[in-house]
Amino acid sequence: MNPFRELLFDYTLRTVALGAGTLGLVAGALGTYAVLRRQSLLGDAISHAALPGIVLAFILTGAKSTFVLVLGAAIAGWLGTLVVMTVVRHSRVPEDSALGIVLSVFFGAGLVLLTYVQKLPNASQAGLDRFLFGQAATMLERDVAVIAGLGAIALIAVFAFWKEFKLLSFDPEFGASLGIPMRAVDILLTTFLVIAIVIGLQTVGVVLMSAMVIAPAAAARQWTNSLEIMVILAALFGAIAGVTGAMISSSAAHVPTGPTIVLSATALVLISMAIAPERGLVWAAVQRRRQRQQIRADAVLGDLYLLAGQHEGEHAHHVTVLEAMRLGRTDVRRALGVLEERGLARRDSLGGWTITGAGRAEAEQGVSSDEAPEDLA
Amino acid sequence: MTDQTAIEVNDLTVAYREQPVLWDIDLTVPAGVLMAIVGPNGAGKTTLIKAMLGLLKPAAGQVLIHGKPYDEQRRLIAYVPQRGSVDWDFPTSVLDVVQMGRYGALGWLRRVGRRERDLSMEALEKVGMADFAHRQISQLSGGQQQRVFLARALVQDARVYLMDEPFQGVDAKTERAIVTVLQALREAGDTVVVVHHALQTVPEYFDWVTLLNVRKIAAGPVDDVFTQENLRVTYGGRVPFHGSASPLRDEPHTGGGAWAGIGGD
Numbered sequence: 001m002n003p004f005r006e007l008l009f010d011y012t013l014r015t016v017a018l019g020a021g022t023l024g025l026v027a028g029a030l031g032t033y034a035v036l037r038r039q040s041l042l043g044d045a046i047s048h049a050a051l052p053g054i055v056l057a058f059i060l061t062g063a064k065s066t067f068v069l070v071l072g073a074a075i076a077g078w079l080g081t082l083v084v085m086t087v088v089r090h091s092r093v094p095e096d097s098a099l100g101i102v103l104s105v106f107f108g109a110g111l112v113l114l115t116y117v118q119k120l121p122n123a124s125q126a127g128l129d130r131f132l133f134g135q136a137a138t139m140l141e142r143d144v145a146v147i148a149g150l151g152a153i154a155l156i157a158v159f160a161f162w163k164e165f166k167l168l169s170f171d172p173e174f175g176a177s178l179g180i181p182m183r184a185v186d187i188l189l190t191t192f193l194v195i196a197i198v199i200g201l202q203t204v205g206v207v208l209m210s211a212m213v214i215a216p217a218a219a220a221r222q223w224t225n226s227l228e229i230m231v232i233l234a235a236l237f238g239a240i241a242g243v244t245g246a247m248i249s250s251s252a253a254h255v256p257t258g259p260t261i262v263l264s265a266t267a268l269v270l271i272s273m274a275i276a277p278e279r280g281l282v283w284a285a286v287q288r289r290r291q292r293q294q295i296r297a298d299a300v301l302g303d304l305y306l307l308a309g310q311h312e313g314e315h316a317h318h319v320t321v322l323e324a325m326r327l328g329r330t331d332v333r334r335a336l337g338v339l340e341e342r343g344l345a346r347r348d349s350l351g352g353w354t355i356t357g358a359g360r361a362e363a364e365q366g367v368s369s370d371e372a373p374e375d376l377a
Numbered sequence: 378m379t380d381q382t383a384i385e386v387n388d389l390t391v392a393y394r395e396q397p398v399l400w401d402i403d404l405t406v407p408a409g410v411l412m413a414i415v416g417p418n419g420a421g422k423t424t425l426i427k428a429m430l431g432l433l434k435p436a437a438g439q440v441l442i443h444g445k446p447y448d449e450q451r452r453l454i455a456y457v458p459q460r461g462s463v464d465w466d467f468p469t470s471v472l473d474v475v476q477m478g479r480y481g482a483l484g485w486l487r488r489v490g491r492r493e494r495d496l497s498m499e500a501l502e503k504v505g506m507a508d509f510a511h512r513q514i515s516q517l518s519g520g521q522q523q524r525v526f527l528a529r530a531l532v533q534d535a536r537v538y539l540m541d542e543p544f545q546g547v548d549a550k551t552e553r554a555i556v557t558v559l560q561a562l563r564e565a566g567d568t569v570v571v572v573h574h575a576l577q578t579v580p581e582y583f584d585w586v587t588l589l590n591v592r593k594i595a596a597g598p599v600d601d602v603f604t605q606e607n608l609r610v611t612y613g614g615r616v617p618f619h620g621s622a623s624p625l626r627d628e629p630h631t632g633g634g635a636w637a638g639i640g641g642d
Contacts, residue, residue, distance in 0.1 A: 036467065162488070163480050171463045171477070174529075177430045178481030179451035225468045225513040 020242035023200035026151035028216035028238025030196035035217040043213035049080025051110025073198040134205030134258030205258035215265035222276035241265035305363035316352025383408040383568035389438035413573040416589035455535035478532035500528035520551030
């Protein structure tokens, strides 16, 4: 069946796609700040740290309602972050080590609790392990409502605290000098990052959720130099990855949703890294090639200039002469083509080459003006 | 204006992990002066500026800005951090960075508007960067970055400007542009404090100087305290010179050019 038809008419798939799209949107937007602040590992620590919170919330309440479990996840994730901040502030342990420690200790505790719960005679614990790798198929309309409600709060916060979050990401010390309580802003932003992460855990899973924080933002950074556009693009990429991943996972049996969503996000990153203008690899390769060509053309132009200086009036030279001057190491014909295109060299009817007036001026200037390092006018 | 005190530092001690970085500093900076803070690497120059801004908690002592603690005087203080303290690949434009100088006055939830834009363009004009307003900041040269930071401080419309090495790694053109702006601020009666490295330009650019090496060695008008003797104490007897012909003098130094740069990294 046509997957788009299914998306429109299949109730379950529609719910799943909506939920996955929303969580991708929110994680992408908030992830922008994590990526810009070089806190990619923080997302990983938060999502892993959330696991014991989920299981404890279940043990304490006996309920499997999404909201209760998400709340447990949020508290544990937030606590984990707090531990990281405290360790960094009050010890000599560097931040990445603190993140690693918190990640593994909390996650380990979560796994122990999960194993314990699964041995309980009571059957209602079944399905808690979906939080490991994520499962979208079980998503209900009320789960989507929780994701959308909490996600909306996080997005509104990004809008409301736009100035403060930007300052925090770019120059927190300057922000503090303005009298803005940057530590409070940091805690605020981290809290919303925690929210963005925990609403995705049921669908994507604690193991891979950090990819949803990093990948869309990393892809978005390739395309723009504006924070506004980067946040919007990251949200869009996150949503696309969520919907695509959920659809792939639903169309095949026993394919966990987390990995498919994350692979979709990764595909977006790879595409962006390859073809984005200015920052993309293809772009860079084209630039490098053009630069090399330019350097070669300049060298041949220099040779033409030198030859012109040795002759009275106009005097054409054959390609072989120029090739000899380059010791045969340069594709002189192509370089001459480039020069001709730019009006710096001319070919006469016999195939001999001469430097033009413009070429003379260019050669005398040494460096062409559009390549000169830019500074104030 | 000069009979007023802009900055008063009393018994200031700052320590990192029990190691004192600043020890018992007493300093009075009159309003309307252009003051350099000089001293060797690790002398605590940046720390002194940050302590004045309340960015770090001193182990002892206090700082008063125009007679009151800095918490009450935030609007009067502008700050130019070291250029290298931020990621210049951050996705933002020159104009956007300058507008950040208005965020404190704007307050929570208010968005940048026409007024902030106009003020920022005006400041960019003053530092000769108006044409670059919409440039991405990663495309700027070091000197241009420095001027953007200066413009960001100018839009704060402060009375006291604290600058951490604004001349570090800039071209001659930028250096002149910055000096012009700093002197204009002084003419307007504002107080400017600059962490400075190039000793030879101190008498030319500044009228007041503080010599610092964990302790305050001397502070006062350049003509009175910028002496060989004080510099020798500050730099532990290793003041580098341009050539060996420079005579060692103990009387106040007035001319420029005899002093070589210190720590030109």
